[in-house]
Amino acid sequence: MPPPQQLDSLLRETPAARPRIGVVTVGIPTHNRSDLLERALRSVLAQTYKDLEIIVSDDASSDDTPRRMSEFKDPRIVYLRSEQNAGIAPNTNKCLEHATGELLLMLNDDDELEPSAIEKLSQPFRRPTNGVAPEKVALTWCPCSVQAADRQVKWVTDAGPAVEESLDLVVGLFDGTRGPRFCGIMVRTADARLVGGYTVRHGPIPDVGNWTQVAIRRDYVVCIPDALARYTSHNASCTGTSKAKAWQEAGEAIFEDLARYYEKSGDITRLRRLRASRRNFVCGLLITVIMQSKGRLGWVKPAVTELVRVPQYFLTPMLVRRLLVDGHKLFRSPATSRTGSHPVQVLPDRTP
Helix, strand or coil: CCCHHHHHHHHHHCHHHCCEEEEEEEEEEECCCHHHHHHHHHHHHCCCCCCEEEEEEEECCCCCHHHHHHCCCCCCEEEEEECCCCCHHHHHHHHHHHCCEEEEEECCCCCEECCCHHHHHHHHHCCCECCECHHHEEEEECCEEEECCCCCEEEECCCCCCEEEHHHHHHHHHHCCCCCCHHHEEEEHHHHHHCCCCCHHHCCCHHHHHHHHHHCCCCEEEECCCCCEEEECCCCCHHHHCCHHHHHHHHHHHHHHHHHHHHHHCCHHHHHHHHHCHHHHHHHHHHHHHHHHCCCCCCHHHHHHHHHHCHHHHCCHHHHHHHHHHHHHHHCCCCCCCCCCCCCCCCCCCCC
16 A cells, blocks of 8 residues: 555545545456457446446557547547556556546456446445445445356356445455455445555456455445346456466465554454455465366366465365365356356456
8 A cells, every 4th residue: 555645645636536426437447358348338338327437448459449439429438548558457546546436336348237237336325225324335246147258147146245244245255155246346436545546466356455455444345136247257358367376476465455454453353354264265266267267278287286386275175165166167158047156356358
């Protein structure tokens, strides 16, 4: 996280310091996925909630993304283009830095939203949910339909209680009992900025590093039970192309940042709960990377290599549980069935 003086300066100098109340910013970081980007953008334009700002941050795409974006005339769209590739975290931060909305949802360029997503996810920030006041809500989230590139649904990720303590969601993510994805999470723009935005320290999953830190700084999270987002699983995604070691290091860094917050606040009880799930979190990340690489030429050998490389993360009950719950997905063709999920979010594929 940046030093306090840098954060103060950042908040003063960017539009997010003066949020437009009622407006929801949807950020779409993108790189060389013009077809999928257009699909994602049209899903936002089809929202029943119309008070939107849509920021598309193009990380130096070499395809026809600029031409396609020029064809959209909706005044709510802001198109930002970088001439040099910056990577996942900096490009996502560009969306955050230019956001003027009170609330924020980041949408991967290969994912989609159902028409009522913004309307339903934003409601708990405006009125009480199960007796919980809006100011106590850290974030809202929903399960997601996991689909193939052709939009055939493979499964639907796990939901959670309507309202639960924020740490319960984080530990649920670590233990594999909650299925949030980045495209199905809404936060306050100011909160996403206050924890330092998206950091390179968190490797290919800076989204997880950001929203988990946002979560633990307020009391509760709210889960909308409907699958309001469509997460696209394909071999060209960040999960399918990143090295497992990078995911391991990212998971360890995210855990350390969360633990540091509880250490500084002196909350030993919550710190112990978090620590108890550390190995599960990294194990889950590594298993997910292995599962996402399935189908690519020679994928079995790297999978076995990972099992041998870090046995401290695989020799756990978590591995057995994940194989029982998710193992069948290694052999499954796309189908419209409903089952559990692996708790990982990914951002657009680009240079780490």
